[in-house]
Amino acid sequence: MINFFKKKVNNYPDYWLEYEKCFNKKPIEDLSLVRFVVLDTETTGFDYLNDRILCIGALSLVDKNIALNQSLELFLKQEHYNAETAKIHGILKNGGASCISESAALEELLGFLKNAVIVAHHAIFDITMINRALERNGLPRLKNKVLDTSHLYKKTLLNSNVFKKKEHYSLDELAEKFDISKKDRHTALGDAYITAIAFLKIKSRLKGKGLLRLKDLLKMG
Amino acid sequence: MKNTISHRVADFLKNFPPFNVLDQKDLETLAVEITIVYKEKDSVIFAENDEPHPYFYVVNKGAVALKKGTDKTIMDMCDEGDIFGLRPLMAQENYKMSAKAHEESILYAIPIDIFKPYAQQNIAVGNFLIESFASNTRNPYSKSHRGKLYDEVNDVNPIAPDTHVLDLQSVQYSKKLVTCSATTSAKTIAKRMTEKKVGAMLVVKDKVPIGIITDKDLRNNIVTGKYPITTKAQEIMVSPVITYNKHLTITQAQMAMMKSNISHLCITKDGTPNSKAIGILSKHDVMVALGNNPAVLIKAIKRAKKIKSIKQIRKSITQLLQDYLDQNIPIKLTTKIISELNDACVKQIIKLSLEEMPTKPPVKFAWLALGSQGRSEQLLQTDQDNAMVFENVPEGKLIETTAYFLKLAKLINKGLFDIGYDYCPAEMMASNPNWCLSLEEWKKTISHWIINPGTDEVLLSSIFFDYNIAYGEVNLVNELSEHIFETTKKYPIFYLHLASGALQNPSPTGFFRQLLVEEDGEHKDSFDLKRRALMPLTDAARVLILSHSVKSINSTAERFEKLAELEPNNEEIFMACSYATRALLKFRTKQGLLHNDSGRYIAIDKLTKEERIKLKRTFKTIKEIQELVSVRFKVSNLLR
Numbered sequence: 001m002i003n004f005f006k007k008k009v010n011n012y013p014d015y016w017l018e019y020e021k022c023f024n025k026k027p028i029e030d031l032s033l034v035r036f037v038v039l040d041t042e043t044t045g046f047d048y049l050n051d052r053i054l055c056i057g058a059l060s061l062v063d064k065n066i067a068l069n070q071s072l073e074l075f076l077k078q079e080h081y082n083a084e085t086a087k088i089h090g091i092l093k094n095g096g097a098s099c100i101s102e103s104a105a106l107e108e109l110l111g112f113l114k115n116a117v118i119v120a121h122h123a124i125f126d127i128t129m130i131n132r133a134l135e136r137n138g139l140p141r142l143k144n145k146v147l148d149t150s151h152l153y154k155k156t157l158l159n160s161n162v163f164k165k166k167e168h169y170s171l172d173e174l175a176e177k178f179d180i181s182k183k184d185r186h187t188a189l190g191d192a193y194i195t196a197i198a199f200l201k202i203k204s205r206l207k208g209k210g211l212l213r214l215k216d217l218l219k220m221g
Numbered sequence: 222m223k224n225t226i227s228h229r230v231a232d233f234l235k236n237f238p239p240f241n242v243l244d245q246k247d248l249e250t251l252a253v254e255i256t257i258v259y260k261e262k263d264s265v266i267f268a269e270n271d272e273p274h275p276y277f278y279v280v281n282k283g284a285v286a287l288k289k290g291t292d293k294t295i296m297d298m299c300d301e302g303d304i305f306g307l308r309p310l311m312a313q314e315n316y317k318m319s320a321k322a323h324e325e326s327i328l329y330a331i332p333i334d335i336f337k338p339y340a341q342q343n344i345a346v347g348n349f350l351i352e353s354f355a356s357n358t359r360n361p362y363s364k365s366h367r368g369k370l371y372d373e374v375n376d377v378n379p380i381a382p383d384t385h386v387l388d389l390q391s392v393q394y395s396k397k398l399v400t401c402s403a404t405t406s407a408k409t410i411a412k413r414m415t416e417k418k419v420g421a422m423l424v425v426k427d428k429v430p431i432g433i434i435t436d437k438d439l440r441n442n443i444v445t446g447k448y449p450i451t452t453k454a455q456e457i458m459v460s461p462v463i464t465y466n467k468h469l470t471i472t473q474a475q476m477a478m479m480k481s482n483i484s485h486l487c488i489t490k491d492g493t494p495n496s497k498a499i500g501i502l503s504k505h506d507v508m509v510a511l512g513n514n515p516a517v518l519i520k521a522i523k524r525a526k527k528i529k530s531i532k533q534i535r536k537s538i539t540q541l542l543q544d545y546l547d548q549n550i551p552i553k554l555t556t557k558i559i560s561e562l563n564d565a566c567v568k569q570i571i572k573l574s575l576e577e578m579p580t581k582p583p584v585k586f587a588w589l590a591l592g593s594q595g596r597s598e599q600l601l602q603t604d605q606d607n608a609m610v611f612e613n614v615p616e617g618k619l620i621e622t623t624a625y626f627l628k629l630a631k632l633i634n635k636g637l638f639d640i641g642y643d644y645c646p647a648e649m650m651a652s653n654p655n656w657c658l659s660l661e662e663w664k665k666t667i668s669h670w671i672i673n674p675g676t677d678e679v680l681l682s683s684i685f686f687d688y689n690i691a692y693g694e695v696n697l698v699n700e701l702s703e704h705i706f707e708t709t710k711k712y713p714i715f716y717l718h719l720a721s722g723a724l725q726n727p728s729p730t731g732f733f734r735q736l737l738v739e740e741d742g743e744h745k746d747s748f749d750l751k752r753r754a755l756m757p758l759t760d761a762a763r764v765l766i767l768s769h770s771v772k773s774i775n776s777t778a779e780r781f782e783k784l785a786e787l788e789p790n791n792e793e794i795f796m797a798c799s800y801a802t803r804a805l806l807k808f809r810t811k812q813g814l815l816h817n818d819s820g821r822y823i824a825i826d827k828l829t830k831e832e833r834i835k836l837k838r839t840f841k842t843i844k845e846i847q848e849l850v851s852v853r854f855k856v857s858n859l860l861r
Binding site: 189200 | 224261635
């Protein structure tokens with residue numbers, strides 16, 4: 001019989017243990033000190049099972065500052081390949097910058113993420129893609145807290161019967177609303193940047209309503 | 222490590238000095254070390270006498286105001302590509318000015334440690350810095366120095382080059398000197414004047430002005446055949462040149478031009494004809510300096526080819542508004558002029574947007590300004606509320622036509638956003654498919670509101686019914702108005718609902734006649750002037766005027782005046798309302814200018830005793846008009 005209470009013995013690599021250790025620290029509540037990692041993934045498609053991550057872009061955000069020397073842009077080697085998505089993302093198989101293996105990318109990503117709060121647009125998609133990749137490499141799921149700018153954005157809108165909120169707001173809509181240049185749209189890091197600026201603008205608008213704590217943000221999105 | 226974003230940063234920086242002289246590789250390396258900083262409107266970047274940050278800043282988006290001293294005069298306004306906060310880092314001293322985000326801004330913070338070696342190694346960068354520090358402007362190549370046709374590093378007065386902070390007494394002359402020598406031929410002179418788009422050419426010898434040749438001189442001497450086209454400058458130039466020093470005031474300049482009947486003055490270093498020429502002042506410069514002239518502004522708006530230039534003009538409009546209020550010019554006149562100017566801006570934006578569309582509009586259309594803009598009561602920039610109506614088209618063409626106008630509306634909304642009108646948070650904009658309809662569709666929508674007056678329908682009507690045509694086919698709008706009158710006559714119950722909506726605003730004062738303030742939220746403890754004082758008046762005027770079927774009077778104050786005319790027995794109260802509306806509007810505008818916002822929320826404790834009394838006086842009028850509305854439309858019959 002399987003004993004559910006027995007701690008499974010796992011041979012997780014060092015980088016996972018290192019990542020896990022970050023979460024032993026007490027979480028910070030002061031919003032201006034919390035480290036956010038804004039990330040976006042470009043994938044071969046929208047199928048969680050068969051599609052793979054092509055590229056991961058991530059920016060580190062503390063208070064209102066994005067330090068560019070603390071950003072991550074990873075291109076992944078591909079086996080599974082879909083010509084349709086490549087057209088959008090402009091990333092050719094094994095072309096362009098130096099591509100690394102999925103496991104190497106995960107190692108870099110976890111080392112970058114640490115215990116930061118993840119911010120992404122339609123976060124569920126990116127997080128699931130990453131979790132699937134972790135799973136394939138025999139690792140557990142991400143432990144970070146997650147904020148979704150598409151949910152948070154809705155909270156900035158008026159609550160009025162006169163105007164119906166949409167179910168989903170695309171990153172393009174946010175970029176237009178907040179006047180963010182869409183120059184690097186559809187590159188992982190470019191989208192992460194748009195998400196980051198949108199997140200800052202959303203945060204400033206929500207603050208106006210008297211909501212300031214990380215707890216509140218997490219509750220909303 | 223280089224990445225997509227640092228690449229984008231480098232791409233941006235390379236357009237602006239001193240980064241334009243760095244080579245691509247260095248710029249890329251520098252860009253990686255940059256921190257992108259987001260600043261909310263009115264947040265402080267650094268204060269006067271603060272210790273210097275390890276960074277200096279470049280504005281990527283938005284605007285930053287540099288202020289100095291206790292009275293916080295704006296010394297400089299930095300926008301896209303401007304550098305600030307560098308001098309104290311180089312001089313290793315504390316900040317001499319404070320920097321505050323004038324708009325919501327994105328800045329690039331560049332670490333001085335990384336940048337300094339470039340400044341030391343690269344002579345061009347170093348020179349730029351020395352020049353900019355010496356001239357006390359953040360960017361010696363910008364604005365006044367553009368063109369760099371004179372190498373005089375003069376101590377420019379510290380007043381910012383932006384017109385809206387320009388002291389109207391001092392004159393801004395053109396430093397873009399175009400000169401020739403005494404032996405240059407008339408043909409070359411004419412060519413260069415055309416090329417440089419100037420109306421006069423200064424003839425100099427060792428940088429000292431010896432004569433001037435204007436368009437008029439060329440016309441009188443060359444075109445008439447009096448002199449051949451090869452004539453040398455010295456033959457046809459006018460001399461001596463009338464010179465002044467740079468401390469000339471506008472009035473002095475005007476006087477000088479009138480006295481000598483000339484259109485150009487030469488500015489020299491010490492004001493005499495024997496020193497270096499440093500600038501030229503034309504009649505046009507004087508006109509621009511007198512920019513607080515609505516006619517000049519209207520002309521400038523109509524000439525604007527880019528949305529960006531309209532944004533600049535809007536700053537002058539704000540300055541004009543401030544002047545009018547300072548000089549206590551009647552608010553009635555002020556409102557008219559400013560609305561007219563705002564209107565011209567909107568029209569120009571629509572024109573520019575139409576030019577951007579690949580094809581001409583398939584049918585006639587009209588752009589409607591709603592809400593306060595529709596009522597011509599918008600003095601300050603607030604959110605945009607607008608709608609579009611177009612001619613009826615056969616059913617098969619409707620989708621295609623709607624798509625065209627939605628695309629156009631999107632351009633216009635973006636243009637309005639770019640000149641400072643925020644997007645409407647409730648999406649009441651023409652780019653929203655619900656607000657961009659054919660005449661037929663609008664009629665249906667309006668009928669629906671009037672026949673089923675629920676809370677939402679009444680709210681929508683109260684926003685929409687203040688529409689005013691801003692651009693396009695006026696017949697469409699008239700037909701819409703007729704439709705509203707006809708339908709409301711058929712369904713008089715609508716008045717009752719509209720009236721009850723008008724009475725639902727919260728009371729401005731409490732039981733003890735104290736001003737009621739907001740209890741929570743962003744504006745806790747401040748008084749909501751719009752909701753508690755202005756809206757009750759606006760709403761009352763709307764329902765009353767609608768019941769009289771009066772169209773095309775949109776301004777609340779004017780509506781009350783019209784009502785006074787229509788109902789002589791109520792003249793007194795309606796005139797009081799008209800007065801109260803104007804007083805409150807002025808109050809709001811003053812507050813808004815003071816705080817660089819919409820002026821809607823007022824901190825009660827910051828008001829003077831006199832202001833408080835003035836404010837309270839209007840409340841009595843509000844109460845009276847609400848009673849009148851309540852009795853007339855028998856609102857008490859309706860559950861409130």
